[in-house]
Amino acid sequence: MLRRGVCSPSTLFTLSLVMPFLSQCSAGNFNPCLEVVPGLTYRCMDLNLSRVPAEIPPSTQNLDLSFNPLGSLGSNNFSAVPALKFLDLARCCLQTIENYAFEDLCNLSTLILTGNPLRYLGPSAFFGLSSLRRLIAVETNIFSLADLPIRHLHTLEELNVGNNHIESLTLPKYFTNLTSLRFLSLQSNRISYISKGQLDVLQERKGPYLTLVLSLNDIKYIQPGAFEGIQLHELSLRACFNNFTVMKDCLQGLAGLQVNRLILGEFRNIWRVENFQNGLLDGLCQVQMQEFVFICFKRFKNNTDTLFECLLDVSTIRFVDLYLSQVSAVPEFSQVQSLECKLCKFGEVPAVKLSLFKKLRVLRITKSKYLTNFVKGFKDLPSLEVLDLSENELSFTMRCSFLLAGTPNLRHLNLSFNNLITLKDPFSCPNGLLSLDFQHSILKNFGTIPLFRFFTNLTYLDISYTSVQILCECVFWGLESLQVLKMAGNSFKDNSLANNFRNLTQLRTLDVSNCKLLQVSSSTFANLRNLRDLNISNNRLKTLDSMTFLPLQALTVLDFSNNQLTFLTHTALKSLIDRLIYLDLSHNMFDCSCTHLSFFEWVKKQKQLLQNIERMVCSSPVNMKNVSVLNFDLSNCQLSITLVAVSASMALVAVLIMFLIYKYYFHLYYAVVLLSGCKHSSERGDTYDAFVIHSSKDVDWVKEELVKTIEEGVPPFRLCIHYRDFVPGVPIVSNIVQEGFLSSRKVIAVISSHFLESQWCKFEFEIAQSWQFVEGKAGIILIVLEEVDKAMQRRLLGLSRYLRRNTYLEWKDKEVSKHVFWRQLRTALLDGKTWNHEEVRLM
Numbered sequence: 001m002l003r004r005g006v007c008s009p010s011t012l013f014t015l016s017l018v019m020p021f022l023s024q025c026s027a028g029n030f031n032p033c034l035e036v037v038p039g040l041t042y043r044c045m046d047l048n049l050s051r052v053p054a055e056i057p058p059s060t061q062n063l064d065l066s067f068n069p070l071g072s073l074g075s076n077n078f079s080a081v082p083a084l085k086f087l088d089l090a091r092c093c094l095q096t097i098e099n100y101a102f103e104d105l106c107n108l109s110t111l112i113l114t115g116n117p118l119r120y121l122g123p124s125a126f127f128g129l130s131s132l133r134r135l136i137a138v139e140t141n142i143f144s145l146a147d148l149p150i151r152h153l154h155t156l157e158e159l160n161v162g163n164n165h166i167e168s169l170t171l172p173k174y175f176t177n178l179t180s181l182r183f184l185s186l187q188s189n190r191i192s193y194i195s196k197g198q199l200d201v202l203q204e205r206k207g208p209y210l211t212l213v214l215s216l217n218d219i220k221y222i223q224p225g226a227f228e229g230i231q232l233h234e235l236s237l238r239a240c241f242n243n244f245t246v247m248k249d250c251l252q253g254l255a256g257l258q259v260n261r262l263i264l265g266e267f268r269n270i271w272r273v274e275n276f277q278n279g280l281l282d283g284l285c286q287v288q289m290q291e292f293v294f295i296c297f298k299r300f301k302n303n304t305d306t307l308f309e310c311l312l313d314v315s316t317i318r319f320v321d322l323y324l325s326q327v328s329a330v331p332e333f334s335q336v337q338s339l340e341c342k343l344c345k346f347g348e349v350p351a352v353k354l355s356l357f358k359k360l361r362v363l364r365i366t367k368s369k370y371l372t373n374f375v376k377g378f379k380d381l382p383s384l385e386v387l388d389l390s391e392n393e394l395s396f397t398m399r400c401s402f403l404l405a406g407t408p409n410l411r412h413l414n415l416s417f418n419n420l421i422t423l424k425d426p427f428s429c430p431n432g433l434l435s436l437d438f439q440h441s442i443l444k445n446f447g448t449i450p451l452f453r454f455f456t457n458l459t460y461l462d463i464s465y466t467s468v469q470i471l472c473e474c475v476f477w478g479l480e481s482l483q484v485l486k487m488a489g490n491s492f493k494d495n496s497l498a499n500n501f502r503n504l505t506q507l508r509t510l511d512v513s514n515c516k517l518l519q520v521s522s523s524t525f526a527n528l529r530n531l532r533d534l535n536i537s538n539n540r541l542k543t544l545d546s547m548t549f550l551p552l553q554a555l556t557v558l559d560f561s562n563n564q565l566t567f568l569t570h571t572a573l574k575s576l577i578d579r580l581i582y583l584d585l586s587h588n589m590f591d592c593s594c595t596h597l598s599f600f601e602w603v604k605k606q607k608q609l610l611q612n613i614e615r616m617v618c619s620s621p622v623n624m625k626n627v628s629v630l631n632f633d634l635s636n637c638q639l640s641i642t643l644v645a646v647s648a649s650m651a652l653v654a655v656l657i658m659f660l661i662y663k664y665y666f667h668l669y670y671a672v673v674l675l676s677g678c679k680h681s682s683e684r685g686d687t688y689d690a691f692v693i694h695s696s697k698d699v700d701w702v703k704e705e706l707v708k709t710i711e712e713g714v715p716p717f718r719l720c721i722h723y724r725d726f727v728p729g730v731p732i733v734s735n736i737v738q739e740g741f742l743s744s745r746k747v748i749a750v751i752s753s754h755f756l757e758s759q760w761c762k763f764e765f766e767i768a769q770s771w772q773f774v775e776g777k778a779g780i781i782l783i784v785l786e787e788v789d790k791a792m793q794r795r796l797l798g799l800s801r802y803l804r805r806n807t808y809l810e811w812k813d814k815e816v817s818k819h820v821f822w823r824q825l826r827t828a829l830l831d832g833k834t835w836n837h838e839e840v841r842l843m
């Protein structure tokens, strides 16, 4: 392989480490570069290139050529890509960079040369880089800063020459010309002695104070005075010293230094100094600094009496990842305003000792898994404004009168991510509090009474995931300045939001996500005129009611994702569109049936407003389950709407026909019979003189009076009577038509209130009327048995009563009237009667 030919053995070693990755990628020889942003950004990493590939357009601004065996750079090698701003040449086996190699790159801002075993760097190699701000030359075989041809790089801000072989910290004269330089890293070089004069050039230099990183050099000695009169922004000396003695002595050598931030300590995996012992930091008394950071120092014995001794005038102290379990002596007149202990080893909040830092404004003790107790209170810290005890394992009873009595001006209290906090008489807490954060700690005794009633200035309250159940609507009373209320992951009485937020008229942000909510009462938001952000996601709400949300006139962000919404009504949509700029409706249970067509049409038009729109999926109907709402084909719906309309009207017609058939069955049947059997009818001749229609309740009258008188009288008539003459086993309808009407000359209707009430009788009567109409011959004889409802009678009998051929008789239970009645009836029956021989003989 080419790279084996060109690279030095040490590079080969590095390459062999990345070889599995390389060989995997370079399987194909002619892989084109990856176009990350067309015309601007190209990644040509590890493509076995030996030059800038021709396919890269001249407009390219970001080019990654790392892991290619370029070998050497000659003049104007980058003339094809003059617009470059970022060029990565890491691990390109570069041994030679000739003069003017980058001459065309006047806009180049970042040049990465990491991991190239440079042998020759032309004195004009970096000419033309008139905009260069960052030069990363880590692991590039550099032996001295003086060899670096960068004297003309006036714009350079960051120079990283870590992991090289530089032995001397001497900053060359040309540094006075690097007036933009802010950051110089000499990490992991071979600097072991720092002596007077090496940094003098910084005193002459104009420009920003430098951040100087000397970590991971094995420093044996710093000559006192070496830093005298030097001003730095930051000095980092991590893991530089072999043992306690060396460290102590070297720190003495910092005397006279002025620095904004001094960072001492080691690394998580690199421990060199065996123990912290008194006197270690004595040298810092001679250093003027604002901030002191002590990081990753594992070995603390308990003799830390002098820890703070030389940090009197420091305003900020940060202890990070120290094995510090207690605070020792704190000197009087300390000026420390901000103290942070992160990942330290306190078992109890060292309130008593820390109260000696009288000027303390900010105190943070965080991320300690050992910190479990908060028993003793802070005393007399009138300046303390911020107390952050988050991310520990604290379990304690928060009795402010005791714990925070000495901090009357506390404004921000952070007790989040702890174990268990039991609230006791919070009325005694400093009532000027502005923010209070309990999130992810379990809060006890909250939810039934207005505990924070006196926190009238509180603007920020976070009780998310505190296992609180809000049982009383009064819980947030008094919080009249509250602007942010975060309470995700708790629960409310009846899983319902009631008037819990009535007093929070200033509220701007409300997070009630993950609260198992089933419903929101319509008055919940009545007073939240200033609310802008509402997160009500991850609940079980089925509706988004426009009336409930109406009072939220300032709302711009609404997260309603992960609920059980099936669709939004037209009114809800209208009231939302105007105000919102962010609406998340993803992961609801949309009903993708055509009923909600207008909603889905709206969705497709709101790609700007709707967040996570691709995660709005249907949950019903079954065949649409898990289909994105965006893929819901509206045209299908239009089609099926016509389909539905057509089939609906067809069904309607069918029903109508069925109804008509049902209603006029007899007429139809009768018509059919008539049409098919006029002959049949005349063949048969008239068997009966009259067919009697009557209510079954009047059967006695029919039997006793009508049948007896008419059939047994002279002349005798033959009547057709249901109960007697219908042929058993033949459907009743056929009987009525065939036995009744077709076999009779006349129809006698026995009208009574029973008759009028009976649907069946009415029906028979109607058929009788149409029979009369069709047959055109016979008459109907109406016998009115009793006084009946005149209106009903009129409606049923209608014209029949007045038709010429019809007879209208009224039955009166008196002998005289009866006589007349029978005579009239016989006369009516005689009309059209023909007598056969038998009958004549009988008469």
Ligand SMILES: *[C@@H]1O[C@H](CO)[C@@H](O)[C@H](O)[C@H]1NC(C)=O
Pocket: 001, 002, 026, 029, 048, 050
């Ligand atoms: C890289 O390219 C050179 C020719 O430029 C070729 O000889 C060599 O085999 C290539 N290496 C790989 C790994 O493809």
Ligand SMILES: *[C@@H]1O[C@H](CO)[C@@H](O)[C@H](O)[C@H]1NC(C)=O
Pocket: 050, 051, 052, 070, 072, 073, 074, 075, 076, 077
């Ligand atoms: C750089 O240019 C020289 C000629 O000036 C050429 O030989 C060499 O291959 C080029 N190298 C690259 C990496 O483009």
Ligand SMILES: *[C@@H]1O[C@H](CO)[C@@H](O)[C@H](O)[C@H]1NC(C)=O
Pocket: 082, 083, 084, 106, 107
């Ligand atoms: C360098 O940047 C300037 C300003 O962005 C631009 O006008 C100029 O064309 C760029 N030069 C090259 C060679 O692309």
Ligand SMILES: *[C@@H]1O[C@H](CO)[C@@H](O)[C@H](O)[C@H]1NC(C)=O
Pocket: 151, 152, 173, 174, 175, 176, 177
């Ligand atoms: C600083 O830059 C100026 C102009 O570029 C140059 O004349 C001078 O020699 C430089 N000084 C040093 C010490 O390199």
Ligand SMILES: *[C@@H]1O[C@H](CO)[C@@H](O)[C@H](O)[C@H]1NC(C)=O
Pocket: 220, 242, 243, 245, 246
């Ligand atoms: C500390 O380290 C220095 C040099 O690394 C060595 O000379 C000296 O003996 C060591 N001192 C102790 C007490 O180990």
Ligand SMILES: *[C@@H]1O[C@H](CO)[C@@H](O)[C@H](O)[C@H]1NC(C)=O
Pocket: 301, 302, 303
């Ligand atoms: C300090 O350490 C010594 C031994 O290392 C021990 O005897 C003493 O009890 C410790 N003192 C405290 C306060 O822990």
Ligand SMILES: *[C@@H]1O[C@H](CO)[C@@H](O)[C@H](O)[C@H]1NC(C)=O
Pocket: 366, 390, 391, 414, 415, 416, 417, 435, 436, 437, 460
């Ligand atoms: C409280 O501390 C947590 C964890 O460090 C942090 O995420 C949160 O933002 C802090 N709260 C406030 C109000 O600053």
Ligand SMILES: *[C@@H]1O[C@H](CO)[C@@H](O)[C@H](O)[C@H]1NC(C)=O
Pocket: 431, 432, 433, 456, 457
């Ligand atoms: C609340 O804020 C007001 C105005 O900023 C201030 O005057 C008042 O003293 C504060 N209340 C408390 C209890 O600090």
Ligand SMILES: *[C@@H]1O[C@H](CO)[C@@H](O)[C@H](O)[C@H]1NC(C)=O
Pocket: 453, 477, 478, 479, 502, 503
């Ligand atoms: C909260 O509001 C209710 C009803 O509007 C009112 O009765 C109560 O006094 C208010 N509480 C406070 C502390 O403002």
Ligand SMILES: *[C@@H]1O[C@H](CO)[C@@H](O)[C@H](O)[C@H]1NC(C)=O
Pocket: 488, 513, 514, 535, 536, 537, 538, 559
């Ligand atoms: C709403 O809360 C959920 C978690 O409960 C969170 O994932 C989401 O990002 C929040 N939405 C917004 C808009 O902040």
Ligand SMILES: *[C@@H]1O[C@H](CO)[C@@H](O)[C@H](O)[C@H]1NC(C)=O
Pocket: 626
């Ligand atoms: C729904 O779709 C997502 C991704 O599209 C998939 O991960 C998930 O398993 C699907 N769920 C069901 C119930 O099909």
